[in-house]
Amino acid sequence: MNLNTDMTVNRITDEIWEIPISEKPGMLVPARIYATRNILQSMDSGVFDQVTNVACLPGIVRYALCMPDGHWGYGFPIGGVAAFDVQQGVISPGGVGYDINCGMRLIRTDLTLADVQPRLERLMTELFRKVPAGVGASGFVRVSQEDFGRVMTHGAGWCVERGYGWHRDLARMEEGGCIDGADPSVVTEHAIQRGINQLGTLGSGNHYLEVQVVSNDRIFDPVTAAALGITGHEQIVVMVHCGSRGFGHQVASDYLKKFEKAMRRYGIGVKDQQLACAPFRSPEGQDYFSAMNCAANTAFANRQVITHQVREVFSTVFGQSAEALGMELVYDVAHNIAKVERYPEGDLVVHRKGATRAFGPGSPGLPEPFRLTGQPVICGGSMETGSYLLVGTDRAVRDTFGSTMHGAGRTMSRAQAKRTVRGDLLQQQMKEHGILVKAVSMSGLAEEAGLAYKNISEVVESVDRAGITRKVLELRPIGNIKG
Amino acid sequence: MAWTIRFLEEVALADIAFQVEAGSIEEAFRGATQALLESMANPATVSGGWERAIERSDEDAAALLFDWLSDIVYWKDAAGVVFREAPLTLTKQEHRWLLRAKLIGALVDRQTQELHADVKGVTKHLYELTETGGCWMVRVVLDV
Numbered sequence: 001m002n003l004n005t006d007m008t009v010n011r012i013t014d015e016i017w018e019i020p021i022s023e024k025p026g027m028l029v030p031a032r033i034y035a036t037r038n039i040l041q042s043m044d045s046g047v048f049d050q051v052t053n054v055a056c057l058p059g060i061v062r063y064a065l066c067m068p069d070g071h072w073g074y075g076f077p078i079g080g081v082a083a084f085d086v087q088q089g090v091i092s093p094g095g096v097g098y099d100i101n102c103g104m105r106l107i108r109t110d111l112t113l114a115d116v117q118p119r120l121e122r123l124m125t126e127l128f129r130k131v132p133a134g135v136g137a138s139g140f141v142r143v144s145q146e147d148f149g150r151v152m153t154h155g156a157g158w159c160v161e162r163g164y165g166w167h168r169d170l171a172r173m174e175e176g177g178c179i180d181g182a183d184p185s186v187v188t189e190h191a192i193q194r195g196i197n198q199l200g201t202l203g204s205g206n207h208y209l210e211v212q213v214v215s216n217d218r219i220f221d222p223v224t225a226a227a228l229g230i231t232g233h234e235q236i237v238v239m240v241h242c243g244s245r246g247f248g249h250q251v252a253s254d255y256l257k258k259f260e261k262a263m264r265r266y267g268i269g270v271k272d273q274q275l276a277c278a279p280f281r282s283p284e285g286q287d288y289f290s291a292m293n294c295a296a297n298t299a300f301a302n303r304q305v306i307t308h309q310v311r312e313v314f315s316t317v318f319g320q321s322a323e324a325l326g327m328e329l330v331y332d333v334a335h336n337i338a339k340v341e342r343y344p345e346g347d348l349v350v351h352r353k354g355a356t357r358a359f360g361p362g363s364p365g366l367p368e369p370f371r372l373t374g375q376p377v378i379c380g381g382s383m384e385t386g387s388y389l390l391v392g393t394d395r396a397v398r399d400t401f402g403s404t405m406h407g408a409g410r411t412m413s414r415a416q417a418k419r420t421v422r423g424d425l426l427q428q429q430m431k432e433h434g435i436l437v438k439a440v441s442m443s444g445l446a447e448e449a450g451l452a453y454k455n456i457s458e459v460v461e462s463v464d465r466a467g468i469t470r471k472v473l474e475l476r477p478i479g480n481i482k483g
Numbered sequence: 484m485a486w487t488i489r490f491l492e493e494v495a496l497a498d499i500a501f502q503v504e505a506g507s508i509e510e511a512f513r514g515a516t517q518a519l520l521e522s523m524a525n526p527a528t529v530s531g532g533w534e535r536a537i538e539r540s541d542e543d544a545a546a547l548l549f550d551w552l553s554d555i556v557y558w559k560d561a562a563g564v565v566f567r568e569a570p571l572t573l574t575k576q577e578h579r580w581l582l583r584a585k586l587i588g589a590l591v592d593r594q595t596q597e598l599h600a601d602v603k604g605v606t607k608h609l610y611e612l613t614e615t616g617g618c619w620m621v622r623v624v625l626d627v
Contacts, residue, residue: 071497074608074626078497098603098626135523135601136563136591194560204601205627206497246560249603249626253553256607273607414499414600414627415492441598483601 002041005048009033009040015068015466019052026056026271034400035068036462039454042411046072047079053271054082058279059089061345065400067355068462069379069409069454074098075274078354081403084280086340086347090268091285092277093259093292095351097336098252100292101299102207102243103174104333104356104378104406106389107307110326111318113213113234113478119317123211124436124479126313131209131306132201133483134440139200141305148196149184155297156304156332164308166323171367173332174357174375177300179339183290188254191291195247195298200305204444204483206407207242208383209306211479218474224391225473227373228330237475238314238327239387240306241380243336248295255288280349289338289349296337303332330389331376333357335406341365343401350401358392358404358469377469379460381408383437383482384430384450387475388460396468404469408456414447421449430480439482448482486514488521494609494624499600503621509573511612511619512548512582516569519552519605522625524565525597533564535586540579545612547580552605552623555586564588565596600627 003009007023012032017040021027031051033040047070054076055064061083070079075094084090116123132139141164143151151158156177159165170176184192202209216232219225230237244251259276262284263269268277278284307329311322318325338351359366359375366375374391381387385408396402412420423442426449430437439445463469486505494500499522503514520526537554541547551571558564566588574581591598603626611622 073497074606098606134591134593135598136559136565137601138563190557194557197563198560203603205603246557246603250557253604410497413492413494414497415490440593441600443599447600 001037004043004045007048007052015462019048024052024056027052029055029060029063031055032063033066033070034462034466034468036458039068039458039462042454043070044072047077050075050077051080053275054080056271057082057084057090057092057275057277058268059084061085061348065403067405068459069354069405069407071409073353075272076351076353079405079409080353081351081355081401083343083348083350083401085345086280086349089280089349090277091280091289091338091349092275092351093252093255093288094274094276095353096252096292096338097353098249099243099336100248100251100295101334102336103299103303104335104380105240105303105307106330106378107238107310108229108326108328108330109236109314111236113236116236120436120479123313123317124438124481126317127209127310128438128481130309130313131481133481134204137201138197139305141199143196143199145192145196148192151199151301152184152187152294152297153182154178155300159301159304159308165304169304169329171369172329173300174334176367177304177332179293179296181290182293182297184294186287186291187251187294191247191250191254194250195245198245198247199302200309201245202242202306202481202483203245204441206448207483209481210239210383210477212237212239212387212475212477214473214475221470221472224373228376228389228472229328230330230473238310239378239380239475240303242302244295244299245302247298251291251295255291258284292338296334300332331378333376333378341402348401352403354406355403356406357402358396359402360392360394360397363397377404379405379407379456381456382450382453383448383477383480384435385456386477388456389472389475390460390469391472393467393470400468404463405459408453408459410452411454412452417449417452418443418446420451421446435477436479437482441483445482485510488514488518498627499625501623505619508544508619511621512571512573515548515552515621515623516571519555519602520566520569522600523559523602524599526567528595528597529565529567530589531567531587532589533562537584537586538582540581542579544580547582548612548621549605549610551582551584556602556604558586563591565591565598602627
């Protein structure tokens, strides 16, 4: 098999591949990659190198994992999952990612393509106006420093208290949109000043707001889809992909710097500076965990404010209240986070970086609406190809610390994508294919062209066949807002 | 202009990487600064009006450059601005490097500015400031 690594990679099943601990000095556990043979062969060398570096971190349990959308990242690969013993193990900002609680949110509607198509231009123009995107964008919500502290501790709940959402939204978010243990006193002033004006903004890069349609022939599990509020018939939904913006990044940067010093004190060596870490139970580890939770809650709040704006725009454009339009939240899920969860080995700090929690039906910790279906898993594809809604499984809980993929995963650099496609031409081509794109930056648009990403359908098939997530339906884009 | 900037294609698949070569360490700082400004917006499309003087010192020049570049990213978000230029001087006083710089830019305006990536931060991945035979090289990977 032709792989971008010299390491031995053993086949466990057609979708699971293992790198034994003999392949790199210091590996404490094997590394496992979930992928079809074809996806594995297309993975960049960074994935193999980084997932085996993660396998060397103190206190790691069972395996260092990488999902099929994996590609090179900072320290951990994107798509990386690793669990550490809470007593003996570490916590690493590199295992969470800079954009803490970057995540996905899906909002359903009762509208159909026939309702939306005639007003799509106006809808996208209004969304582009009301949901700030791109470099330096600031949101419409002005908060005092005291209020921002409450955003950090209350997350999406703060927004709902202020009228930016409905109380029932909270039941349809990971952790109810608010993770316990957030302590603003361990967040730097620098981070606060960087993030205080960014509530309700998308950012740029691969972040987006997308209007999508669900066709009957792309629903694979109608019963689960219906339980999640999606019945097809060219139904319109809205997907939001963004995170904690500059605030989360500053938290990560601040603690990477602190951890570089802490590692010397605790005698921890790492294979890559971006894997800087501290014992989870150390003061530094606990401070980062609390600060990370502040950023995670801010990300929930960010997506909640965006949801409020989306509802306002739909209400204006279609002349009915958002409630009358059936704009209920399907789910909100984090894909850059570290959480303490219980597994047979005990309480573990599970790091998911570009990976989604995927708890199966009946799992403790799942909100009531999902006890029977399993937790929704929202996977964003490229803006040209579509996205998927899946649900978690018991097998994910058993095999992958309740984790699965998060998106398509890049295969082409931003520079190469820009050389290959021109933003304005891409925008025109997409319009001809029925996808209306509004973008702040044409070069940014070119960077996100579909050809820069893996085939999401193949990525989804691999986790479905591996049994760690079950696909429910596919979503087709008709409008996209990009930073 | 006594530096060259090369944006690196295959270093960071999802992000932006650049390498600067210069005849002096001060020019290397200037080149890296210019590359960062260009990553966020076309400086030629940004007017003035917003200014911030920044002074930093460090014994380690690489750490100083890293912190300076991080300052630029910070002000982009904290003040909601993009930048036209950032003139700077770099001097060595005993064992410490001293950077004196001024950030000059304007509030973000989609209508008049050519905006590029919303840079989230400067990373340590492959980060380097080195000197070989009088030629200074900086390599930076930006998270976007």
